[in-house]
Amino acid sequence: MTWPELRQEPRPQPSLTQRPYLWLQGNWLFLSPEDLTESLRSLARGLPAVIRPPQGRPLSLDALGVDLPGEAGLEEALHSQVASCPGLGQDPTPPELWVQLLGPRGLLNVSPAEGAALLGLPPASFLRNLEALQAWADPPGLFARDLQECLLLQLRRLGRDPSDEATLLREGREDLEGGTLKHFCQVQDWDPGRLEAALAALRRLDPAPGRGLVPTRTVRPELSLLPGSDGSVDCRLLREHQPRVEWASDLPAGETDRRLRELLLHLGLRSRTLVRLGLALAHRQRAFLLDSAAPRAPLGLRTLSDDTGISPSTLSRCLNQTWAQTLRGTLPLAFLLARxxxxxxxxxxxxxxxxxxxxxxxxxxxxxxxxxxxxxxxxxxxxxxxxxxxxxxxxxxxxxxxxxxxxx
Incomplete structure (x- = not known):
């Protein structure tokens, strides 16, 4: 019996020209400029090179007011609290659905009727479960229907219900909102000192208990996608938000020269990939980026992956991490996707x-x-x-x- 000859074919190698992100040390596409600076300093240890941090001023994520897809926030912070709430009983509603009813301050952003419809619960069951979450969640004030209820929940947890500040919230809501506290004092027979003490106690409460659960983040826009002079979208790399590498003019040949060249090559590949990604997004979302009133064109990860040659999973992480200056403000690249x-x-x-x-x-x-x-x-x-x-x-x-x- 003659066995056929076995031949081991060479394994296909990935094309680095098509997928340059494979060259990047330590997934540099997923690093913020600050983390990239630290990674560069680690790799440049022992080399006659100086790594300069980004010179541009970072922007506060809270000030931008943008919800970053995939960013750890209230859903992650409150998932375990909602799941362990004893008052929910046998309610089969997933915990993340309850958290999705909250706005960035930790208050409900829907009415009780709408919340019950979205969760598929009878209105009475929704209100009963809502009260259980209000009594269980920490910090107090979460899951409140409005600011008044948020502050009252905090006073109740502090043992300050009843109190003058609780009375001011309940009986003087219209006067607080209308700025007619003098009328409230006349009705309640309060002197100015008693009113000021109640107001001081209210100022010590937190009107946005949900914000304390999400760590403050700063971001640096690395791309500029602004209208150009010829009516197109000008894609530009913002050098002021990139780390810089400085080295001596006369490098010794050998290992030192090779290591530095590799470091610069990887850094250049990262920048080139970000620009290529920005150009692809600028082409797909041209109308949205040029006209502040135009909607986003439908664009998914699969389409963008076909345009750039980068896998959808890699794109997802990179889009959430990279920010760009646009006509509509500083936005994460993920915002340019449209489901x-x-x-x-x-x-x-x-x-x-x-x-x-x-x-x-x-x-x-x-x-x-x-x-x-x-x-x-x-x-x-x-x-x-x-x-x-x-x-x-x-x-x-x-x-x-x-x-x-x-x-x-």
Whole structure:
């Protein structure tokens, strides 16, 4: 019996010209400029080179007011608290859905009726579970329906209910909002000193308990995607937000020269890849970047991966980490992606929001909007509730227990 000859074919090697990020030491595409500076200093140890940190001033993430996709925030910080809340009992609602009802301050950003509809709970069950979360969550004030309830929850946890400051919140809400505290003092027969003491106690409370759970972050925009003089989007690398490498003019040949050349090559490949990514986004989102009123074009990770030759998983991490200066302010590159419903890949969510607001003004019911857009009715209802749009009498009310669409 003759065995066939076995031949071991050479394994295909990845093309570094197509995927330059494979060259990068320590996943440099995922590093912030500060972390990249530390990585460069570690690699340059023993070399006649000086690593200069970025010179540009960093920007506060809180000041930018942008929600970064994938960024650790309230959902991660409160997941375990909601999951361990004893008052929820046998409620099967996933904890992350409760946290998604909160705004950045830790207060509900929907009405109780809308929250019950989004979670698929009866209104009575929703309110009962909400009160359990308010009593359990730490810091106190989380899951409040408004600022008044947030401060009252904090006073209750401090054992200051009843108290003068609690009375001021309950009985003097209209006077606090209208600036007519003199009228409140006359009705309650308070002297100015008693009022000032109650106000001082309220000022010591936290109107945004959720912000303390998310660490403050600063970011540095590394790309500029601003309108150019010829009507196109000018993609430019911001050198002031990049670490710099300085070295002596007469380097000794040999190992020292080779190490420094490799370091500069990797740094150059990172910059080139970021610019290529910026150019691809500028091409796909040209109208959005040139016109502050234009919506984002539908763009997913798979399409961007085909444009750049970078895997979707690598793109996802890089887009969340890299920031750019745009006509609309400083934004993460991930903001330039625009998801779309599976039934309508040509319709991005920005346009869908505008259409739903227009339908709200015209009093169109969800059924007619869904038929006109070619979407399931539950998809339209879900996004209308997410936007806080309440249907008119002509439009009818949302079906209780409506959940988010499976395809979106």
């Amino acid at each position: 779309s419903p599976r039934r309508r890949p040509d319709l991005d969510y920005d346009t869908l929001e505008a259409l739903l607001r227009d339908a709200q003004e015209k009093g169109l019911p969800d059924r007619r909007v869904a038929e006109a857009l070619g979407l399931p009715r539950r998809t339209v209802t879900y996004h209308r509730l997410r936007l806080g749009l309440v249907p008119s009498n002509r439009a009818g009310t949302a079906r209780p227990g409506a959940r988010g669409p499976h395809e979106s």
